[in-house]
Amino acid sequence: MRIILMQRVAKVTHMLRAQPWPEFDDNYLWTLSNAEGDTLLIDPGDPVLVKRVLAGGLKLCAVFITHHHYDHIDGLTALTDYAVPVYAPDDARIAGATHRVKQDDVIQIDRLNLSFRVLEVPGHTRSHMAYHGAGHLFCGDTLFSLGCGRLFEGTPAQMLASLDQFAAMPADTLVCCSHEYTLANAEFAEAAEPLNAKRDAYVQVIRDKRRQDLPSLPSRLADELAFNPFLRVDQTALWPIWAAENHAVIQNRVDAFTVLRRWKDRFVRKLHDR
Numbered sequence: 001m002r003i004i005l006m007q008r009v010a011k012v013t014h015m016l017r018a019q020p021w022p023e024f025d026d027n028y029l030w031t032l033s034n035a036e037g038d039t040l041l042i043d044p045g046d047p048v049l050v051k052r053v054l055a056g057g058l059k060l061c062a063v064f065i066t067h068h069h070y071d072h073i074d075g076l077t078a079l080t081d082y083a084v085p086v087y088a089p090d091d092a093r094i095a096g097a098t099h100r101v102k103q104d105d106v107i108q109i110d111r112l113n114l115s116f117r118v119l120e121v122p123g124h125t126r127s128h129m130a131y132h133g134a135g136h137l138f139c140g141d142t143l144f145s146l147g148c149g150r151l152f153e154g155t156p157a158q159m160l161a162s163l164d165q166f167a168a169m170p171a172d173t174l175v176c177c178s179h180e181y182t183l184a185n186a187e188f189a190e191a192a193e194p195l196n197a198k199r200d201a202y203v204q205v206i207r208d209k210r211r212q213d214l215p216s217l218p219s220r221l222a223d224e225l226a227f228n229p230f231l232r233v234d235q236t237a238l239w240p241i242w243a244a245e246n247h248a249v250i251q252n253r254v255d256a257f258t259v260l261r262r263w264k265d266r267f268v269r270k271l272h273d274r
């Protein structure tokens with residue numbers, strides 16, 4: 001019985017397509033669709049793009065909102081004619097939500113035959129949520145490929161605890177984050193962890209994709225765990241590099257994350273000829 005159920009889930013997941021739609025300068029609007037076009041929309045920022053995406057024949061089932069920043073919610077104004085549930089953090093700065101979510105809520109999307117778990121991931125903002133289901137993680141501005149979000153409203157300890165929730169997920173989870181920051185983040189990853197040959201090879205693949213104007217996303221969680229410095233604060237061998245570079249003392253993993261995030265905030269790209 002269990003095997004049959006797992007085969008069914010695998011088949012359903014296989015037929016899903018997560019698509020990043022370029023939006024504004026470097027955002028992505030995400031859709032997750034099945035073969036019939038039943039679709040989840042995640043973080044609609046641009047009403048014009050939302051209309052264009054849905055005019056292509058996708059059938060909207062539900063909307064997930066990760067946080068209140070305009071580039072994640074302003075597209076809701078294009079959805080007033082759609083009677084679909086809009087799941088969002090319990091935050092008055094987000095108008096138009098029909099369901100307010102909290103940690104460990106399970107959202108069932110019947111038409112897609114999928115369920116998603118909600119995670120509270122404060123750090124970038126205090127009410128930021130992430131949605132995990134069907135092998136995909138929609139993490140907004142909390143985790144980026146090779147980086148993480150800026151701390152606008154949360155503490156380093158909160159952000160680290162949020163990232164720890166992601167790190168515990170299956171390694172083949174597809175990370176669907178909201179900005180195309182990967183190559184810029186790679187420059188910082190190279191500074192934070194100078195010797196990581198597998199990361200260098202990975203970045204070269206991303207560079208080739210970006211040259212062809214292809215998205216670097218989704219990424220695999222396994223690659224983030226191996227290459228993203230913000231998921232590597234337990235690599236104590238790196239702490240002396242981070243401490244020396246920042247004239248700081250690192251005694252524990254929260255110290256390590258704090259120093260790393262502050263370093264990233266003031267990191268200036270080195271001039272190079274690429």
Ligand SMILES: [Zn+2]
Binds near residue numbers: 067069124141
């Ligand atoms: Zn944001």
